Amino acid sequence: AQSVTQPDIHITVSEGASLELRCNYSYGATPYLFWYVQSPGQGLQLLLKYFSGDTLVQGIKGFEAEFKRSQSSFNLRKPSVHWSDAAEYFCAVGPYDKIIFGKGTRLHILP
Amino acid sequence: DAGITQSPRHKVTETGTPVTLRCHQTENHRYMYWYRQDPGHGLRLIHYSYGVKDTDKGEVSDGYSVSRSKTEDFLLTLESATSSQTSVYFCAISESIAGDPYEQYFGPGTRLTVT
Numbered sequence: 001a002q003s004v005t006q007p008d009i010h011i012t013v014s015e016g017a018s019l020e021l022r023c024n025y026s027y028g029a030t031p032y033l034f035w036y037v038q039s040p041g042q043g044l045q046l047l048l049k050y051f052s053g054d055t056l057v058q059g060i061k062g063f064e065a066e067f068k069r070s071q072s073s074f075n076l077r078k079p080s081v082h083w084s085d086a087a088e089y090f091c092a093v094g095p096y097d098k099i100i101f102g103k104g105t106r107l108h109i110l111p
Numbered sequence: 112d113a114g115i116t117q118s119p120r121h122k123v124t125e126t127g128t129p130v131t132l133r134c135h136q137t138e139n140h141r142y143m144y145w146y147r148q149d150p151g152h153g154l155r156l157i158h159y160s161y162g163v164k165d166t167d168k169g170e171v172s173d174g175y176s177v178s179r180s181k182t183e184d185f186l187l188t189l190e191s192a193t194s195s196q197t198s199v200y201f202c203a204i205s206e207s208i209a210g211d212p213y214e215q216y217f218g219p220g221t222r223l224t225v226t
Contacts, residue, residue, distance in 0.1 A: 034214055043201060043217040044154075090153060098144075098169065099215060103153035 002027045004093050004102035012108040015083055021076040021105050023091030032094040033074040035065055038104075039087045047089075050074065061085070083109050114138050115218040117202050123224045130189040132221050134202030136182075142205040143185040144215065145169075145177060147198040154201065160185055192225045199223070 003026045013019055025031055032051050036044040048059025055067040065076045074091060086109045091102040114137030124130050134143060144159040146169075156169030158177040166177050174196060176188045189196055199222050203215040 036217075043219045044203075046214050046216070049214050098156055098159065101146075101154040103151065 002031070002093050002100050004091050004100050006089075006091055006102035006105050008105045009103070010106050010108065012110060013081055014110045016080050019076075019078045019081045019085070019107070021089050021091075021107070023074045023076065023102060024072050025074060025091070025093040026072065027093055032099075033065075033067060034092040034094070034099065035059065035063070035074075035076050036090045036092065036101075037061075037087050038090065044090065047076070081107075081109055083111065085109060115202060115204055115216060117200075117218040117221050119221060120219065121222045123226060124192050125226055126193060127191050130192050130223065132187045132189075132200055132202075132223070134185045134187070134218060136185075136204045138204060138206075138216075139182060140204040140206045140216075141182075142207065142215075143179065144203040144205070145175070145185065145187045146201045146203065147171065147196075148201060148220075149198050157187065157200075189223075192223075194225050197223060197225045 005024045007022050034049045035047040037047050038044045047063050048057050050057045050067045057065050063078050065074055067074050088104045088106045090104045092099045116135045118133045145157040146154040148154050155171045157171055157175050158169055160166045160179040178186045199220050201220050202218040205215045206213050
């Protein structure tokens with residue numbers, strides 16, 4: 001069965017610092033992987049996706065993620081965070097007719 | 112932004128009453144989904160649809176039913192609302208590429224409170 005684990009419930013970083021959010025998945029075949037962001041009171045917005053090809057994926061808002069099959073990971077990174085990046089981030093794995101979401105990591109930004 | 116609207120956006124209802132939430136899309140996407148979001152649980156799939164009149168259950172379908180009579184509309188019904196169904200409900204849509212669903216786009220959500 002497919003599953004997604006986001007080990008960190010909360011992460012706090014200083015503005016301008018680098019960021020890495022962890023995501024581990026369990027899936028029997030080559031997965032489709034996604035990162036979504038949710039600002040308070042809003043719906044989810046797709047940051048980036050991996051289906052195949054280059055394992056380093058670029059997304060919107062300066063985010064990138066790297067697919068590592070050997071580690072079953074798809075960690076999200078950003079070299080320098082901005083206060084507006086404070087939000088909740090969800091990793092998800094598919095495909096087929098359903099996508100499974102992780103429980104989310106809430107990112108706090110210190111001024 | 113994908114053309115997805117949800118109505119109502121907020122609703123307060125009493126235990127035991129039926130409630131219907133509506134998701135409307137203008138993208139002509141094949142797949143539609145209903146999720147609930149609760150603190151500590153992330154998003155959990157309630158039901159989904161892979162075409163008109165074609166629906167299936169997700170992981171938390173008990174107490175919920177759905178209908179899809181048109182491509183653009185996907186209705187979620189709480190047959191007899193309970194306090195445990197107090198949640199934020201999100202609709203999502205997706206198209207398929209070579210038979211597999213593509214990424215999902217989400218609506219703005221409906222906050223439902225059952226008193």
